[in-house]
Amino acid sequence: MHIPEHFNTLFEPELIREIEQNGRFMTVHAGDAILQPKQLIKHIPLILSGSVKVTRLDDDGREILLYYVNPFESCAMTFTCCMQLQESEILAIAEEDVELIVVPIKIMDTWMVKFPSWKSFVMKTMHQRFNEMLKTIDQLAFQKLDERLIHFLKEKSKTTKSSLINLSHEQIATQLATSRVVISRLLKVLENDRKVILYRNQIKLLREF
DNA sequence: ACATTAAGTGATT
DNA sequence: AATCACTTAATGT
Numbered sequence: 001m002h003i004p005e006h007f008n009t010l011f012e013p014e015l016i017r018e019i020e021q022n023g024r025f026m027t028v029h030a031g032d033a034i035l036q037p038k039q040l041i042k043h044i045p046l047i048l049s050g051s052v053k054v055t056r057l058d059d060d061g062r063e064i065l066l067y068y069v070n071p072f073e074s075c076a077m078t079f080t081c082c083m084q085l086q087e088s089e090i091l092a093i094a095e096e097d098v099e100l101i102v103v104p105i106k107i108m109d110t111w112m113v114k115f116p117s118w119k120s121f122v123m124k125t126m127h128q129r130f131n132e133m134l135k136t137i138d139q140l141a142f143q144k145l146d147e148r149l150i151h152f153l154k155e156k157s158k159t160t161k162s163s164l165i166n167l168s169h170e171q172i173a174t175q176l177a178t179s180r181v182v183i184s185r186l187l188k189v190l191e192n193d194r195k196v197i198l199y200r201n202q203i204k205l206l207r208e209f
Numbered sequence: 210a211c212a213t214t215a216a217g218t219g220a221t222t
Numbered sequence: 223a224a225t226c227a228c229t230t231a232a233t234g235t
Binding site: 145182200201 | 223224225226231232233
């Protein structure tokens with residue numbers, strides 16, 4: 001199994017070796033679920049390439065975006081769940097084709113005490129997510145949908161490394177749990193402000209964005 | 210040319 | 223900010 005260079009700066013050599021021994025390499029195609037709600041969590045994912053969208057589903061099947069997991073990261077939710085072998089509260093879907101390594105949580109327990117670098121890795125991802133989620137909670141609380149939209153688009157272009165967003169207004173609307181009409185109107189305002197250019201199924205972010 | 214789907218818009222709550 | 227009802231524009235067959 002091939003561990004990317006980048007992990008060398010993250011983990012000590014011995015830990016890398018243990019990852020190689022215990023981990024299993026997987027690929028997941030774009031759109032496929034990696035983890036579904038209520039599913040038991042028995043593995044920790046380490047993302048090598050691609051990005052994973054982590055959402056909550058409400059009763060009507062609408063989704064609320066929690067965060068993205070990018071390469072060289074892991075999922076904070078699985079950390080919190082797996083401690084006590086809990087069920088998943090979230091839905092994780094591959095945004096693009098994803099390569100990842102999964103390691104059994106049993107192994108991870110020993111890593112926590114054995115490898116300082118692992119512990120700080122876990123702590124770091126938890127901390128990052130926690131801050132991110134605080135931000136989104138703020139946004140929800142203050143009902144600023146326009147800011148949520150901007151935040152969403154920024155995040156999107158960051159993970160896809162492109163200023164072209166390939167989503168319909170409809171798709172954006174469901175992800176932000178609102179209606180298409182509202183998104184269309186907000187985007188129109190952004191276009192008038194020369195922040196974006198709108199196409200069919202595509203949005204171009206301008207530098208002022 | 211026609212049907213389908215995405216996006217734009219005024220009016221209403 | 224959401225919904226309705228309708229129009230217009232883009233795209234597929």
